[in-house]
Amino acid sequence: MQHRSASLAIAAAVVLGLASTGAAADKSQPVRMGCGLMTFDTVPGWGLGTDGKSLIGPTHGGVAVDKDGNVYTSAHAGVFVFSPEGKLIGKYLGDQYSDMHDIEIRDEAGGEFLYGARNNNAEGVKLNARTGEIVLRLPFPKESGLDLKKFNPTAITVAPNGDIFLSDGYASDHIFKFDKAGKYLKHFGVKGNGLKEFNTAHGMTLDTRYEPPRLIICDRNHQPKGRLLHYDLDGNFIEEIVTGLGMPTSASVQGDFVSVPDLHGRVVILDKTNTIVSVLGNNPDPAKGGNYNIPQEQWVEGIFSGTHGSSWDKDGNLYVQDWNVSGRIMKLVRVK
Template identity: 75%
Template sequence: MRISSTLIAACLTAVLSCPARAADTPVAAVRMGCGAMTFDTVPGWGLRPDGASAIGSTHGSVVIDQAGNIYTSAKAGVFVFSPDGKVIHSYLGDQYSNIHDMEIRQEEDGEYIYGARNANAEGIKFKVSTGEIVLHLPFPGESGLELKKFNPTAITVAKNGDIYLSDGYASNHIFKFDKSGKYLMHFGTKGNKTREFNTAHGMTLDTRYEPNRLLICDRNHEPKGRLVHYDLDGQFIEEVVTGLGMPTSVAIQGDYVSVPDLQGRLVILDKSNTIIAVLGHNPDPAKGGSFNVPQAEWVEGVFSGTHGSYWDEAGNLYVQDWNVSGRIMKLVRVDPRGDK
């Protein structure tokens, strides 16, 4: 389905731009969204005491563990925040760098993060409590494919432990492995036809449906930006929604899906896959979709290269921008009538 510009405009953030302010002037929260999907920003969330970004340049993802701690991946590694925005732990170094996408999963012996490392040409799995990497997923030579490049952008895990790794920056094949890392199959190819991908950039398990499906962000597909459903055996089901700009990732809570758009906004879909809110819309074409927006030019309530998001149990959203200075934001869900 194509979304009209009228519908998108209906739920744009309340503040699209604001005048420059002195560095020592307090930043006010900004209310955005509409209806049940109304949020307030939390100014300064995730910044160091001196006001600088705590994480360095970002091109990654966000997940939340069962204790409510927030994990975001950056060029340097993975940083762990408390709900009030303080860094409480980190996984840094070459083995954790450049994790483009993450999924978190509770398993019999603890919680694990699965990561797609685009620049390092692999998927990984590591234990949250120790940081121990227990699985590497390099390009599976047993697939019989001969690729010039392997550049994974997304990873997700089925209930039975099967792992899906999308080669979104290269071949656009999606590779399926069993829980031990054994190659099982692959599907998809690059192109603009209905059953092809033009940058299979983000992916998650769509738990809104039984049996579960893969919900895949086909970021550069024409008409630009769509979500598609495939079954867990790699068979095309349907085109879910088109005209989303450049959808980068998907995160699900209950019947709702948050979809960051690299051009500087985040849309929320309901169970019918209708857009019900648009957050952080950036009206400046020079900054919407730009990595090079330094912290001094950030505008509260306005996103730039929106890349990752995740919901906590209360329905709050954590959003990461693809950003040279490293930006992660907390959006607190509120009742627009004034009741929390």
Template identity: 45%
Template sequence: MRFLILPFLIAPLAFAHPDHGTKPGDDPGTAVKTGNGAWSYEAVPHWGELPGGKIIGPTHGGVVVDDDSGLIYVSTDSALSVLVYEPGGKLRDTIAPECQGFHAMAIRKEGNKTAIYGAQLNGNNPPLRICKIDTRGKLLLEIPNASTGEVPGGWSGVTGVTVAPDGAIFASMGYGSNIIHKFDENGKLLKSFGSKGPDEKQFNTPHGLAIDTRFGDPRLLVVDREKRRLVHLDLEGNWIGVHASNLRRPCSVSILGDTLAVAELESRVTILDKTGTPVSFLGDNPDKSQWANFGVAPQDMKLGIFTAPHGLSFDKAGNLYVQDWNKTGRVTKLTKL
């Protein structure tokens, strides 16, 4: 479904902050509010900072939350690979050094265990693959493997990954062919679909993927970044329609109930309802020089204001964890009010 953002609606949603004496960026040591109505949040000062002033390193990845343990997993391009945080922001562990460079992640309960799937874009050996790991970082599966078969369009530019309820694995080549591949649970290629182009049913950087179960039969939700939209396909790759448009270069999504959060590279997180209509804007940055800017220095960032949201995840309480695309690394916790 398409939507229009009316001018009178944009201002109160994008810039409204409950009046409690602060606004985003005023004081990095004081929690500040952002959002609107039922989707109002408070940005937590210093959440996720490393001891001794150590930097995380480049963040160009994803965020997932394990609902059982409450732990938050943040992928990076640095040697720290995947950071494991406690909800309060304390770093518990770093895992999976061989999986450095997960560009996106998906988390899934499988029996009594939890698995994390990652789209490895910037690794060293091999450089491009889908990995399945356990929550301690043990590698359980990689794609391509001996059973995968030939992958149309070449295996390059993998940006997105998600897993269907039946275990089928989807991977998008958002920085390459713009094709989406469907594999079985062992990594055998089942089918490929999609292409790059100007037509409505073609993509331009299918950057992220998610499984959307809000409409009955599960759908594949494609985050089509450079067409600034979200689109629905069925799990065989057949076109359903545009779910939301006029976004600011969306990178990834997270779903909680009927609500969807979108990380937009142009310095904002948007909350959409089930119809694809925006109901709240979080951390909207008035400084356009920082939009989608990898080089913003820590001293130039303001609490509660984003520079380039790339990965994000709800936890089961509705709190949001947001990773900016940034050279030194940045993760923000937004506590739902």
């Protein structure tokens, strides 16, 4: 079983990250962060309005990038769509689109579709990414036979055959599996701090670094430290991948690399051996790392606060969303 503690690797990478950000006080200048192959420059002002203010309002969601490079980010108010340059080009607002805690995009036979886990609305959804039409809803499956007092999904992902996985991370910690038409198939996982248990199965994605693909699950509140797990697509435990990640909120895979936002205010990048190769935007202030109430006037270029979602584009650039009262999304350009 492949398993390693992240503590020493994070400490070393944080030192490099802090050295590269320097004072990081000038919001108009790019800040370089990371190291080696995973080195990035920030894009100051990306996604902000002409007045320099956030356009999306409070954020507690995710990020997804379509095949044209357009960036979808979910906020309390709904889903906002930006061009790669940071111009707002679309939005889906209202009760049908609010509070998508996690989003992923898939290119399917009928076009590109956005999948969302709506924690406060107790459902998963699938919508046409171009039109916003909701084509599938996934409420709590009564067919499971479970008697839950609460259903509060936090993460969603899709298998190559179209099967959908929905994690009840803010309630039962069960992960529910549906077929592509929304038929309940099974559930797995149980709340706890044991090896094969979840203490807030907060984030989840399809780990395509392996063949066959498997689930990578962010066990955010596992004691004593947050960790990542692998499960196969039938819901069987494979291994504990890495521990000591603080509060891992989500995961996004591109090629051999996976980005893992930590709510304390940093993004950790792992390679295919699940070794930490870079730490981005580490917040050195424990009062501000993991703090939702950091208004825009207190944002620091190159320093994150409540990192919650991330996604890669085809060029290896990274988009990161903070859990934030003012609504923060950032573009990090990969240094070639």
